[in-house]
Amino acid sequence: MDLNQSMRLLSSWIAQIGGLGLDLLWRFIHLVVSLWYIVSGIIEAVESYAISLGLNKKYSSINIEKLRCLAVVVDIEEARDVSKVIELLQWLRTIGVKQVGLFDSQGLLKKSKDMILGTVPGSVLSEEIGEKNSSPDQNPLALEFISSSDNKEAVMKAANILLQDYLKSSRPENDKGENFFTETHLNEALRVVGENVHAPDLLLVYGPIRSHLGFPAWRLRYTEIVHMGSLNYMRYGSLLKAIHKFTGVHQNYGT
Amino acid sequence: MLSLFSVVFTFLALFLLIPGLFISRRLRLHFSLKNIIRFYKITASKYGDERNDERPMGEKEKRAKNRMPKHVAVILDGNRRWAEKRGLGTSDGHEAGVKRLMENAKDCFAMGTNTISLFAFSTENWERPEDEVNCLMALFKKHFKSEMPYFQRDKIKISVIGNRAKISQSLLGLIEEVEEATKSYEGKQLIIAIDYSGRFDILQACKNLATKVKDGLIQVEDIDEKAMENELMTKCSEFPNPDLLIRTSGEQRISNFFLWQSAYTELYFPNVLWPDFGEAEYLDALTWYQQRQRRFGRRV
Numbered sequence: 001m002d003l004n005q006s007m008r009l010l011s012s013w014i015a016q017i018g019g020l021g022l023d024l025l026w027r028f029i030h031l032v033v034s035l036w037y038i039v040s041g042i043i044e045a046v047e048s049y050a051i052s053l054g055l056n057k058k059y060s061s062i063n064i065e066k067l068r069c070l071a072v073v074v075d076i077e078e079a080r081d082v083s084k085v086i087e088l089l090q091w092l093r094t095i096g097v098k099q100v101g102l103f104d105s106q107g108l109l110k111k112s113k114d115m116i117l118g119t120v121p122g123s124v125l126s127e128e129i130g131e132k133n134s135s136p137d138q139n140p141l142a143l144e145f146i147s148s149s150d151n152k153e154a155v156m157k158a159a160n161i162l163l164q165d166y167l168k169s170s171r172p173e174n175d176k177g178e179n180f181f182t183e184t185h186l187n188e189a190l191r192v193v194g195e196n197v198h199a200p201d202l203l204l205v206y207g208p209i210r211s212h213l214g215f216p217a218w219r220l221r222y223t224e225i226v227h228m229g230s231l232n233y234m235r236y237g238s239l240l241k242a243i244h245k246f247t248g249v250h251q252n253y254g255t
Numbered sequence: 256m257l258s259l260f261s262v263v264f265t266f267l268a269l270f271l272l273i274p275g276l277f278i279s280r281r282l283r284l285h286f287s288l289k290n291i292i293r294f295y296k297i298t299a300s301k302y303g304d305e306r307n308d309e310r311p312m313g314e315k316e317k318r319a320k321n322r323m324p325k326h327v328a329v330i331l332d333g334n335r336r337w338a339e340k341r342g343l344g345t346s347d348g349h350e351a352g353v354k355r356l357m358e359n360a361k362d363c364f365a366m367g368t369n370t371i372s373l374f375a376f377s378t379e380n381w382e383r384p385e386d387e388v389n390c391l392m393a394l395f396k397k398h399f400k401s402e403m404p405y406f407q408r409d410k411i412k413i414s415v416i417g418n419r420a421k422i423s424q425s426l427l428g429l430i431e432e433v434e435e436a437t438k439s440y441e442g443k444q445l446i447i448a449i450d451y452s453g454r455f456d457i458l459q460a461c462k463n464l465a466t467k468v469k470d471g472l473i474q475v476e477d478i479d480e481k482a483m484e485n486e487l488m489t490k491c492s493e494f495p496n497p498d499l500l501i502r503t504s505g506e507q508r509i510s511n512f513f514l515w516q517s518a519y520t521e522l523y524f525p526n527v528l529w530p531d532f533g534e535a536e537y538l539d540a541l542t543w544y545q546q547r548q549r550r551f552g553r554r555v
Contacts, residue, residue: 029538029542030542030545030546033539033542033543033546034546151518152480152483152515152518153480155457155483155515156478156479156480156483159461159464159478159483160475160478162461162465163461163464163465163468163475163478164475166465166469167465167468167469167475178462180462180465181458181459181461181462181465182458183454183458186454186457186458186461208547209519209521209547210521210522210523210547211517211518211519211520211521211522212517212518212522213518213519214518214519215518217453217457217514217515217517217518218454218457218514220509220514221453221454221510221511221514222508222510222511223508224507224508225507225508225509225522225524226507227522249506251508253379253510255379255380255382255383
């Protein structure tokens, strides 16, 4: 074996060992970060239990009036356990939340609508609020059930309505639709197709993914988004903390 | 015995040094930090490098392929608060923010990210004090000119998205010049959102579709979600939907940025002001992203 071949072989070995070393270092970094998040999670869990037991006076009173509409996004795997969703709604009612939008991408919660409404005391569909002149419950919990069909599909239907209006109207040749495609018009068109256009103040995401999972995009402009972890391990203290933190947020809306 | 001691010592050094990187942002051992970041860049780019890999891929390798975000979106929040904390003027905060922006963009591209989107100026920002708005516009002009050699040297395609109606002619001319000069580049793209609003994006897409129908280019029946996505401003990118969206300063909302595009985007809200968001913080975001399990709304 001549010198060049030996050098090439040596380079190859060094490259392989170097690659292995970098791989190990990268995995080590992941391990450290994971440990950090585990420790943070433990601290958060302890704090949450302390809040649930009322040991932390800071959370004993919440200005719930600031939270007019709350939305809850549930991962589709976790939405199958409706009992946890019901428990969450009962907690929200205890805290004093009046309006909750429940979202999962596949519409599983929509299908369980009747069961949820029958099990959570004082809950009514949000569209029925105001229709009933007298409610046995003076503080009903208005529920809205949302799925992916209320997101992009709904915007497309609304856009089609605006398009039809645009095509039917008599307009100048160079009119590009400035007067037909405005936020106000799209809001109106969304109402026509049966969609709620009110933006939730706070969006709680339950599941492994920190994403809004396709919640109606049009409504999310200034919504606070908080990831709450898995629904299976939800804690009352964490819920209270998230809502309390929201009530302290000051938004400048970009100005 | 000596070799065992050296292995243990190396392990302890790494165990103490790397946690320090995350725990204490005051840790500035530049020599060590730069070397660690260099190691990370090389390793991370190894995970993202699909082009040279011609072996058939197993399940694990396919998962590794998806571990680098192809499109990272950033909401650059916190410049004013950063300046206020230091007793500086707002313009100093924005200047520091732009400097950080270019540094982070270079790091992102080095790590294999294809597209970076920056929410530089929202439609609502026009309501800010006039001198602040003028300062921001001046900063855009200054840095478009000064960074042009870097864009051309590193072959970075620049795209500016947003409503251009209110932008001054001088800045508009510069934007068009930069876009024209870099339009042929592939592989790296910097999308800068100026006077952008997610709702405006959706509405202008609707208008474009309406115009196409009016002109007979498409039929009404052809209008669907895909057609809509092809009209959004992010159509300029090979990867229009961000994999990771970072909003600094601890605020937890997307503030009208990429409303349509962010359905399955991982949202990361670090509690650090934008001018302080450096290599270590981006490393943290990337590590966090790689630990997520993305399903895009589908069942596992």
